[in-house]
Each structure stands twice: as C-alpha cells, then as structure tokens.
Amino acid sequence: xxxxxxxxxxxxxxxxxxxxxxxxxxxxxxxxxxxxxxxxxxxxxxxxxxxxxxxxxxxxxxxxxxxxxxxxxxxxxxxxxxxxxxxxxxxxxxxxxxxxxxxxxxxxxxxxxxxxxxxxxxxxxxxxxxxxxxxxxxxxxxxxxxxxxxxxxxxxxxxxxxxxxxxxxxxxxxxxxxxxxxxxxxxxxxxxxxxxxxxxxxxxxxxxxxxxxxxxx
Amino acid sequence: xxxxxxxxxxxxxxxxxxxxxxxxxxxxxxxxxxxxxxxxxxxxxxxxxxxxxxxxxxxxxxxxxxxxxxxxxxxxxxxxxxxxxxxxxxxxxxxxxxxxxxxxxxxxxxxxxxxxxxxxxxxxxxxxxxxxxxxxxxxxxxxxxxxxxxxxxxxxxxxxxxxxxxxxxxxxxxxxxxxxxxxxxxxxxxxxxxxxxxxxxxxxxxxxxxxxxxxxx
Numbered sequence: 001x002x003x004x005x006x007x008x009x010x011x012x013x014x015x016x017x018x019x020x021x022x023x024x025x026x027x028x029x030x031x032x033x034x035x036x037x038x039x040x041x042x043x044x045x046x047x048x049x050x051x052x053x054x055x056x057x058x059x060x061x062x063x064x065x066x067x068x069x070x071x072x073x074x075x076x077x078x079x080x081x082x083x084x085x086x087x088x089x090x091x092x093x094x095x096x097x098x099x100x101x102x103x104x105x106x107x108x109x110x111x112x113x114x115x116x117x118x119x120x121x122x123x124x125x126x127x128x129x130x131x132x133x134x135x136x137x138x139x140x141x142x143x144x145x146x147x148x149x150x151x152x153x154x155x156x157x158x159x160x161x162x163x164x165x166x167x168x169x170x171x172x173x174x175x176x177x178x179x180x181x182x183x184x185x186x187x188x189x190x191x192x193x194x195x196x197x198x199x200x201x202x203x204x205x206x207x208x209x210x211x212x213x214x215x216x217x
Numbered sequence: 218x219x220x221x222x223x224x225x226x227x228x229x230x231x232x233x234x235x236x237x238x239x240x241x242x243x244x245x246x247x248x249x250x251x252x253x254x255x256x257x258x259x260x261x262x263x264x265x266x267x268x269x270x271x272x273x274x275x276x277x278x279x280x281x282x283x284x285x286x287x288x289x290x291x292x293x294x295x296x297x298x299x300x301x302x303x304x305x306x307x308x309x310x311x312x313x314x315x316x317x318x319x320x321x322x323x324x325x326x327x328x329x330x331x332x333x334x335x336x337x338x339x340x341x342x343x344x345x346x347x348x349x350x351x352x353x354x355x356x357x358x359x360x361x362x363x364x365x366x367x368x369x370x371x372x373x374x375x376x377x378x379x380x381x382x383x384x385x386x387x388x389x390x391x392x393x394x395x396x397x398x399x400x401x402x403x404x405x406x407x408x409x410x411x412x413x414x415x416x417x418x419x420x421x422x423x424x425x426x427x428x429x430x431x432x433x434x
Contacts, residue, residue, distance in 0.1 A: 011354065048354050056351030078422040079415075086411045107408070116416035124411025131405035134273030137228065137265050138397050142381070149377030150402075151409055153370035158413035160366030162421050164359070180355050185367075185410070188348035190403050191324070192368055194303045194341025196375035197399075198296075199333040204379050205295040 003029065006039045010047035017047055023061050025050040025068055049176055057183030071175050078165075081175050085182040086123050099129030106132055110147050114155065161185060220246065223256045227264035234264055240278050242267040242285055266393055274400030288392050295382075298392050302399040303340050316346030323349055327364050331372065378402060 007014050020026040026046045029037035046068070053064040070084030104120075107128045111118050118125070135142055161181055168174045224231050237243040243263045246254035263285070270281040287301030321337075324345045328335050335342070352359055378398055385391045 045355075048356070052351045052354045056347055056354070079418045082414060082418050086414070107412075110409075111412060114413075114416075116412055117419055118412040118415045122412055122415050124408040124415070126408070127411070128405055128408030130273055131401045131408060134269045134397065134401045134404070137269045137273070138262075138393055139265070140381075140394055140397070143384070146377055146381050149373055149380070150405055151413075153373040153377075154406060154409035154413040156366055156370040156373065157410055158417045160363055160370075161414060162417045163366070164357075164363050166421065167360070176355055177357055180351065180357070182411075182414075184348045184351045186403075186407050187351070188345050188367055189371060189406065189410075191341040191343070191345030191348060192327075192371035193374055193402070193406070194344070194399075195324075195328060195333055195335040195339055196331075196368075196371040197299060197303070197378060198335045198339050198341070200375045200379045201296045201299050202334055204383065 001039050003039055006043050006047060009044045012047055012051050020050050024065055052180050053183055067179055071179055078175060082178050085179045099126055100133050103129035103132035110151055114151050218256050220256055223260050226261045229264055229268050237267050241282055269397050270400055284396055288396055299395050302396045316343055317350050320346035320349035327368055331368050
C-alpha cells in the first residue's frame with residue numbers, strides 16, 4: 001500500500017508518520033522502484049501502536065522506542081516485554097530520588113502478606129516506596145488498612161489485565177496489548193479513581209454553599 | 218524560627234526553599250527587624266507539602282501553585298479542594314486531544330452501572346475516555362468485564378482514600394492529605410499494579426529460557 005494509505009488507516013498525519021519512521025518507531029517501507037516505496041499492514045499496526053504510546057500514554061519518543069524494541073526482541077517472552085514496558089513507563093517517576101530503605105522494607109512486607117511473586121528489581125517496588133516517602137514528608141504514616149486497600153485494588157486490576165491478554169490468540173497481539181495496556185491502564189485507572197473519589201467525597205464531605213463551581217480558582 | 222530551621226525540619230535545601238518562596242508556593246516570612254525574618258511551623262508544613270507535590274508527585278511548579286492556591290481558598294469545602302487537585306494533576310494527560318463522543322458515552326454508562334454520583338466536568342471523565350480511545354487505536358475493544366474490574370478497583374481505592382481522610386481531625390491536615398493523596402495515590406497504585414502484574418504474568422506466561430534478565434535491552 002502507499003504511505004498515504006498507512007496514514008489513513010492508522011489515523012496519523014503524514015508528517016507524524018514520517019517523523020515516527022525517522023525516529024525508528026516505525027520501520028521503513030520497502031523500495032520497489034526509483035520512486036516507489038511499498039508499505040504493509042504491519043506498518044499500519046506499528047504506527048497505531050506508536051501513536052497510542054506517545055499521544056495517549058504520554059511516553060517520550062525515547063521511551064516509546066525502548067518499549068517497541070523490547071517488543072520486537074522478546075515476543076517469545078511476554079513476561080520480559082511486560083517488564084520492559086514497565087521500566088520505560090516508570091523511568092521518569094522513579095528516577096528522581098531513591099526511596100528510603102524503610103519504605104522499601106514496608107513495600108516488601110506488603111508483597112509478603114499478599115504472597116506475590118515479585119522481585120525487588122521490579123520498577124514498581126521503587127515507585128511504591130517513593131510514594132510512601134512522600135506521605136511521610138507530610139507526616140502521614142499510611143496504615144496497614146490503607147496499604148491493604150491499595151494492594152487489593154492492584155490485584156483486581158492485574159487479574160483484569162491478564163484476563164484481557166488471554167482473550168487474544170496471536171502472540172504479537174498479546175504483546176501489543178500488554179504494552180499498551182500497561183501505559184493506558186494507568187490512565188484509565190486514574191480517571192475512574194477520580195470519578196469514584198468525587199462520588200465518595202460528596203457523600204462524606206458535602207460541598208458547602210458558595211464554594212461550588214469549577215470555574216473559579 | 219530561622220529559615221535554616223525551616224529547611225532542616227522540612228528536609229529541603231536552602232536554595233530550594235528560597236525558590237519555593239519566590240514562586241509563591243511558600244509564603245514569605247515576617248520581617249521583625251532590619252535583617253531578621255521570622256518563620257513559623259506553617260512554613261515548614263507548606264514547604265513539605267510543596268516538596269511532596271513537586272518531587273514525589275512530579276507536578277510542575279505551575280500545577281503545584283494552582284493546587285496550593287485552591288487549598289488556601291477552599292479549606293471549608295473539601296470537595297472543591299479535591300476537584301482542584303484532580304484538575305491540576307490531570308491537566309497534562311487530558312490536554313492532548315479531546316476524547317471521542319463514543320468513549321465518553323461508554324464512561325458515562327460505566328458510571329451509571331456503578332451508580333456513582335460524578336459529573337461530566339470531572340477531569341477523570343476525559344482521562345478515562347481518552348484511555349479507551351487509545352485501546353481503540355490498536356483495535357482492542359475493552360469488554361464490559363474489563364471495565365468493571367477497573368471500576369471495582371477504583372471504588373476500593375476511593376473508599377480507602379476517604380477512610381484515611383476521616384482518620385484526621387484538623388481540616389487543614391485533611392485538606393493536605395487529600396491533595397497529596399491524590400498525587401501520590403496514583404504513584405502508589407501504579408507501583409503496586411506492576412508488582413501484582415509481575416506475579417500474575419509469571420503464573421500465566423512463564424519466562425522462557427534465555428530471555429530472562431533485566432540487564433539486557
């Protein structure tokens with residue numbers, strides 16, 4: 001197919017697709033003549049995936065490149081693709097300051113009570129521990145019930161994620177959903193959490209007269 | 218107290234505190250002489266809060282300023298503070314492209330089945346709908362079970378969040394935890410989700426020989 005067809009089917013502008021190709025996110029087409037380059041369905045699929053990671057998932061081009069490279073190199077090992085996607089996603093947040101030993105220990109204990117098989121080099125370990133340090137910075141020590149509530153919710157989402165993966169047959173499609181789901185699942189959850197919070201907050205802390213209305217600030 | 222005491226107690230460097238003051242995140246101290254400025258506990262608390270939002274939560278200085286301004290203006294209305302925190306946090310993700318009407322409708326239906334009191338101007342609405350569009354871009358249509366799994370987890374976390382708020386008495390402390398919890402709760406959840414995913418993934422898709430090891434990429 002022509003490059004314009006790839007753009008149409010993937011829903012990306014021509015300049016965007018050329019940029020993705022130059023940055024190595026989408027492979028080059030095959031030259032079949034002096035002025036003719038041929039593209040395939042795989043280009044459409046890859047352009048869609050790059051767009052989902054960058055535009056909706058908010059990944060940098062460099063992070064998206066890492067994730068896509070892991071996807072290409074390790075389609076036989078989905079656990080590895082998952083880990084690579086997690087690393088690319090978590091890099092920004094966890095790169096700041098290292099979490100305290102105390103918070104890392106607390107996350108380790110939580111994993112123990114849930115009986116999760118997870119390793120200390122999982123980037124989620126550092127991310128969760130850094131969040132606990134942040135609570136500590138305002139003098140709030142999360143209770144065991146608080147952590148258990150979050151861990152229960154995380155287990156529910158992880159089981160949901162894996163159920164979705166098992167609904168697909170083709171390993172390439174499973175890997176693609178794994179990568180995109182890691183990125184977009186965080187956004188989906190954050191959105192629903194805000195909606196659920198609004199529901200709970202208006203029940204527990206009713207809005208007082210005169211302070212309502214999103215327009216002011 | 219002296220400015221150096223504020224730095225010590227809040228765990229921020231002197232240049233950082235001066236920057237926060239110049240940017241309006243922390244109020245100026247009170248001049249009590251030609252060369253003397255007096256600071257109070259409120260300065261320590263505010264410096265800690267600014268640091269948690271920016272360093273651990275990853276907020277920009279501009280977003281942190283909006284959140285802190287909402288906190289100052291509306292401590293009497295916690296639902297409003299929550300909304301302002303949500304807006305500051307979600308601005309980046311939702312600002313890209315508007316979600317499709319179809320995905321917004323799907324989020325609305327999900328809210329309906331959960332019987333949540335949430336309004337369509339809640340920023341979570343747009344965030345969740347944009348995530349659904351991202352799944353659509355790779356040809357994956359999330360099933361009703363998938364969305365229900367995420368919604369159940371979001372309800373669990375929201376109830377956990379509100380339980381934590383009710384453990385505090387002072388309205389200023391409740392508002393502070395609400396703001397920080399909105400920012401850090403996302404990070405905590407994302408971390409635990411990755412750990413739970415690793416557990417589930419290694420059960421469902423065992424790592425094959427030769428592709429293991431986080432060191433390669």
